[in-house]
Amino acid sequence: MIRTHQLRKKYGSHLALEGLDLEVAKGEILGFLGPNGAGKSTTLRILSGFLPPTSGRASVDGLDLSQQSLAARRRSGYLPENFVAPFEMRVEEYLRFRARLKGMGKKDAHRRVQELSVELGFQDRLRQSFGALSKGFRQRVGLADSLLINPPALLLDEPFSGLDPMQRQEFRAILRQLAADGKAILFSSHVLPEVEELATRVQILSRGRSKAVGTLQELQHHLQRQSPVLLRVVAGACKYEELLQQGMKHFVFTWEERRPQEYLLCLEDAKQRPALVRWLVQKEVEILEFREVRPDLDQLFRSLVGEESA
DSSP states (O other): OEEEEEEEEEETTEEEEEEEEEEEOTTOEEEEEOOTTSSHHHHHHHHTTSSOOSEEEEEETTEETTTSHHHHHTTEEEEOTTOOOOTTSBHHHHHHHHHHHTTOOHHHHHHHHHHHHHHTTOGGGTTSBGGGSOHHHHHHHHHHHHHTTOOSEEEEESTTTTOOHHHHHHHHHHHHHHHHTTOEEEEEESOHHHHHHHOSEEEEEETTEEEEEEOHHHHHHHHHTTOEEEEEEOOOSSOHHHHHHHHHHHSOEEEEEEETTEEEEEESOTTHHHHHHHHHHHTTOOEEEEEEOOOOHHHHHHHHHTTOOO
């Protein structure tokens, strides 16, 4: 439904996307996860037809955006990160205007706006001006705009930005229902819990490149192969960081400090665990806890994007 193949985008000497492949099927919600500047918004703008790629292909519902731009754009609805409408226009007035721009007749435009206002829960805001709406209701109006001609695909750029917890919950429920109705949904976010909560599959982007893609369970399995264990030790004068650096000469693992005297170790081979424990005991480290942990999306995200800010 939504596809890219070897998508590249350059801004002068800056390479924003490099060889990006993605695919979103009908009824699927793909969470596009990455730190700010990873290339998420650039990808969505290309897919929505607002930005041409430097090379590669992008299509929506089988229509190539380079060869069949207008037809492809009518097959997707796009909600930008900071959706705005004229503040002085009433909600109903604005949406009917937008529906007419998209080719709908007066009666169909009126009917569709009424349907969407009920479906998205803002029927009591139709007579209000856009400027009087809360952030949550502005997002709903933006989503309604993207759904006016009932496209089979949705492209949402940071759709939860600025929403309070209740608004986020309601917005997630709306998107789940749209996916259940068969729409292919691609949404970007740099907020891990939102992706974990909503996405049926996750694609992690860093510096314009895809680092991993799959269901959360598949991504967890990817990290599980590194055999992560939690090491918690008694506080003392010993500098445990130096000790772990020594350990890396004997065992193959990476580590990160979660808090003082608590470390997450990712071993290359789970068989190393008993030997590592014996080594720590020989170094007279007082171990409070040494256990396997189930990796989460946060750990995978940090392991793939490195020191990039989220």
